[in-house]
Amino acid sequence: xxxxxVERVLRAVxxxxxxxxxxxxxxxxxxxxxxxxxxxxxxxxxxxxEWWRVPNVRGALPAPLTARALPLWRDEDxxxxxxxxxxMPRARVDPVDFAGCVRDALADLPSAGSDDAPD
Numbered sequence: 001x002x003x004x005x006v007e008r009v010l011r012a013v014x015x016x017x018x019x020x021x022x023x024x025x026x027x028x029x030x031x032x033x034x035x036x037x038x039x040x041x042x043x044x045x046x047x048x049x050e051w052w053r054v055p056n057v058r059g060a061l062p063a064p065l066t067a068r069a070l071p072l073w074r075d076e077d078x079x080x081x082x083x084x085x086x087x088m089p090r091a092r093v094d095p096v097d098f099a100g101c102v103r104d105a106l107a108d109l110p111s112a113g114s115d116d117a118p119d
Contacts, residue, residue, distance in 0.1 A: 001040065005033055008106055009041040013049040015101035018076040021091040022098060023057045030102040053078075059086035 008031040016022050024035035024042075031038075042051050043062075052069040055061050059081065061069055066084060073080060079090035 001044065004109065005031070005037060006041050006045060008109060009033060009038050010045070010049050011105040011109075012102045013042070013046070013051070013054055015098055015105055016050060016053040016093055018050075019078050019091070020093045021053045021055055021059070021078065021086045021088065022093045023055060023088065025057060026093070026098070027054060030099065031106070055086050055088070057088070059088045059091070 009027060012022075012027050012030050022030075024038040027033075027038045028035045038054070042049075042054055046054075052061070052065070052072045060066070070084060072078075073086070079087040081087050
C-alpha cells in the first residue's frame, strides 16, 4: 500500500471529533483517494486511529466490528439508529470544519496527485 496515501487517510480520520462520523467516501474525497482505498487502510492499519467513526454511507461497519464499536459509540454519545448503525444525518462531521482540519493535518505532506491517489 502507498505509505503517503495511508498517512493521509489516518490523519483525516484523526480529524473526526468524538460522537461524529465520516463515511469512507468523505474521507476519500478529503485526501484524494477512493472509498475502497480508505476501507483497505482502516482494515489493515486502522487500529491506530478512531476506526469506529468511519462507517459506510449507510452508517454501518462490517458485521464483525459492530459489536466492538457499540460500546465506543455509546461512550461518545454517537447518534445511532434502532438497528445499531450510526445515524449519519445526525452524526456526520461538519463539512467545513472537517475540510479545514484535514487541510491543516496534511499541510506538511506532499500534495495528492495521480500517484498519491490509489484505488
